Amino acid sequence: xxxxxxxxxxxxxxxxxxxxxxxxxGVPEPCLFGIIGADGAGKSTLxxxxxxxxxxxxxxxxxxxxxxxxxxxxLRRDIGYMPQRFSLYQDLSVMENLxxxxxxxxxxxxxxxxxxxxxxxxxxxxxxxxxxAGQLSGGMKQKLALACTLVHEPKLLxxxxxxxGVDPVARRDFWIMLKSLRARGITLIVSTPYxxxxxxxxxxxxxxxxxxxxxxxPSQLIAAYPYRLYRVDADADVPTLTYPASxxxxxxxxxxxxxxxxxxxxxxxxxxxxxxxxxRASVPHSAAVTLIQPALEDCFFALLTGAGKSTQP
Amino acid sequence: MSGYSIETxxxxxxxxxxTAVDGIDVKVAAGEVFGFLGANxxxxxxxxxxxxxxxxxxSGSGTVAGFDIIRESAQIRTRIGYMSQKFxxxxxxxxxxxxxxxxxxxxxxxxxxxxxxxxxxxxLGLGPxxxxxxxxxxxxxxxxLSLACANLHSPKILFLDEPTGSVDxxxxxxxxxxxxxxxxxxxxxxxxxxYMDEVEYCHRLSIMIDGRIAAMxxxxxxxxxxxxxxxxxxxxxxxxxxxxxxxxxxx
Numbered sequence: 062x063x064x065x066x067x068x069x070x071x072x073x074x075x076x077x078x079x080x081x082x083x084x085x086x087g088v089p090e091p092c093l094f095g096i097i098g099a100d101g102a103g104k105s106t107l108x109x110x111x112x113x114x115x116x117x118x119x120x121x122x123x124x125x126x127x128x129x130x131x132x133x134x135x136l137r138r139d140i141g142y143m144p145q146r147f148s149l150y151q152d153l154s155v156m157e158n159l160x161x162x163x164x165x166x167x168x169x170x171x172x173x174x175x176x177x178x179x180x181x182x183x184x185x186x187x188x189x190x191x192x193x194a195g196q197l198s199g200g201m202k203q204k205l206a207l208a209c210t211l212v213h214e215p216k217l218l219x220x221x222x223x224x225x226g227v228d229p230v231a232r233r234d235f236w237i238m239l240k241s242l243r244a245r246g247i248t249l250i251v252s253t254p255y256x257x258x259x260x261x262x263x264x265x266x267x268x269x270x271x272x273x274x275x276x277x278x279p280s281q282l283i284a285a286y287p288y289r290l291y292r293v294d295a296d297a298d299v300p301t302l303t304y305p306a307s308x309x310x311x312x313x314x315x316x317x318x319x320x321x322x323x324x325x326x327x328x329x330x331x332x333x334x335x336x337x338x339x340x341r342a343s344v345p346h347s348a349a350v351t352l353i354q355p356a357l358e359d360c361f362f363a364l365l366t367g368a369g370k371s372t373q374p
Numbered sequence: 375m376s377g378y379s380i381e382t383x384x385x386x387x388x389x390x391x392x393t394a395v396d397g398i399d400v401k402v403a404a405g406e407v408f409g410f411l412g413a414n415x416x417x418x419x420x421x422x423x424x425x426x427x428x429x430x431x432x433s434g435s436g437t438v439a440g441f442d443i444i445r446e447s448a449q450i451r452t453r454i455g456y457m458s459q460k461f462x463x464x465x466x467x468x469x470x471x472x473x474x475x476x477x478x479x480x481x482x483x484x485x486x487x488x489x490x491x492x493x494x495x496x497x498l499g500l501g502p503x504x505x506x507x508x509x510x511x512x513x514x515x516x517x518x519l520s521l522a523c524a525n526l527h528s529p530k531i532l533f534l535d536e537p538t539g540s541v542d543x544x545x546x547x548x549x550x551x552x553x554x555x556x557x558x559x560x561x562x563x564x565x566x567x568x569y570m571d572e573v574e575y576c577h578r579l580s581i582m583i584d585g586r587i588a589a590m591x592x593x594x595x596x597x598x599x600x601x602x603x604x605x606x607x608x609x610x611x612x613x614x615x616x617x618x619x620x621x622x623x624x625x
Binding site for chain 2: 076077097098099100101102145198199200201222225226227228229230231232233254255256300301303305306307318319320321322358361362365366
């Protein structure tokens with residue numbers, strides 16, 4: 062198997078904290094690879110190192126078969142990086158931003174014209190070429206930023222939380238674009254706080270305090286879910302059920318939290334008692350209790366809170 | 375004076391030929407958690423800026439905390455807290471310095487300020503972080519500090535503009551816990567979000583499309599009325615049936 066990214070034992074201190082602690086991970090080529098984790102888990106640190114903008118303190122990294130540290134200049138021609146914050150020039154038009162990125166990467170002449178046309182079409186921005194980037198809606202800005210990272214036809218794309226602040230429709234469109242890039246053989250590494258997006262990845266890692274807490278296909282992570290999960294719906298007297306994070310879970314349960322307009326309650330699979338009475342006793346206004354299949358968000362809660370790990374705040 | 379925390383009548387704002395907010399009528403009761411949803415560029419931020427007294431409506435009217443949004447914006451500003459989608463704190467200052475700065479900007483006296491900083495840091499668990507440099511904290515904590523600053527002067531109404539963008543699921547759950555606690559204490563919370571899962575916890579919500587309110591009600595009533603399993607599904611459905619082609623832009 063060819064690896065787009067091959068990291069061994071990578072460590073990095075940042076702002077006096079251990080941002081990455083001996084990370085080892087291989088990303089196959091091609092792949093739509095997701096990174097999830099709590100705030101401060103090390104997601105952006107990893108992205109910045111892979112983008113050749115920071116050196117790791119320790120460890121080795123090969124990207125597209127080359128050494129990340131020695132060959133950083135040649136690698137930059139094959140990597141597209143979209144940082145967390147909007148990185149375009151607000152006062153330049155859509156077309157001027159594309160021109161700027163093409164010029165930086167030495168894409169010129171008829172090739173430049175051809176790429177720009179393709180990318181404008183791909184990002185559905187052809188009608189807006191003269192609009193200033195600062196005047197675009199949030200979703201269109203992110204599509205333009207993606208188009209700019211693609212202008213030099215990178216083999217590896219690094220996208221750091223590209224859909225934050227983007228509405229649900231634009232977010233869906235953006236992921237259709239990512240899927241089509243994947244289908245063309247590009248490897249994409251994407252970090253996201255949205256679990257519905259994580260579910261669209263070929264493979265995922267969950268970072269926690271600079272280490273990998275879990276890795277696998279979304280279906281594998283869901284199959285490894287360690288609890289029995291119930292959905293608790295509210296009766297007609299209250300708009301929604303809430304359960305304070307500071308309150309201990311109902312008797313026999315490991316976790317309880319709001320999800321999808323209801324509460325999700327997880328208990329060990331060995332638990333034999335009827336869940337309904339125990340839930341009713343500590344959740345006022347609970348009506349129906351239904352056994353459900355976990356989603357990735359439930360896995361996230363189980364891995365980060367069930368193991369006694371604290372994520373803050 | 376109306377009994378509502380926020381009340382608007384045909385509130386409208388135009389920028390040249392472009393109508394950003396097109397005659398919206400919203401009533402929010404005291405202590406209510408109201409979700410103000412919409413696509414990027416639908417007009418949410420323009421509407422919030424009018425409610426906060428930062429932008430004058432082209433037509434229509436509104437009151438916030440009982441004061442007129444056109445003539446009494448000074449009174450409104452001391453009674454509301456505003457937390458923006460962009461981080462508005464000073465990253466080079468410590469947590470305590472940011473809190474003091476905001477408190478003084480809101481005109482709190484020395485004794486008041488000390489008490490409020492104490493009670494906000496207890497409430498939000500900021501105590502151990504008071505001497506840390508703000509810019510070096512994880513994002514979820516920075517957002518929590520923003521909430522503390524917006525809430526320092528005990529506002530009656532909190533405007534939270536995408537407070538949970540880029541926040542992980544566990545931290546978001548904890549953030550919403552705080553929102554419900556504030557609501558339980560009588561604070562009105564007017565919140566925008568692109569996470570359709572968390573907005574299910576609003577008491578009521580509206581969905582704005584192209585400057586107009588396309589749907590408003592409790593999450594349960596809206597799902598029943600439109601035969602949708604979730605607010606996410608409802609949002610996509612409304613956008614597909616009501617939206618104009620994507621020719622609008624945020625002002």
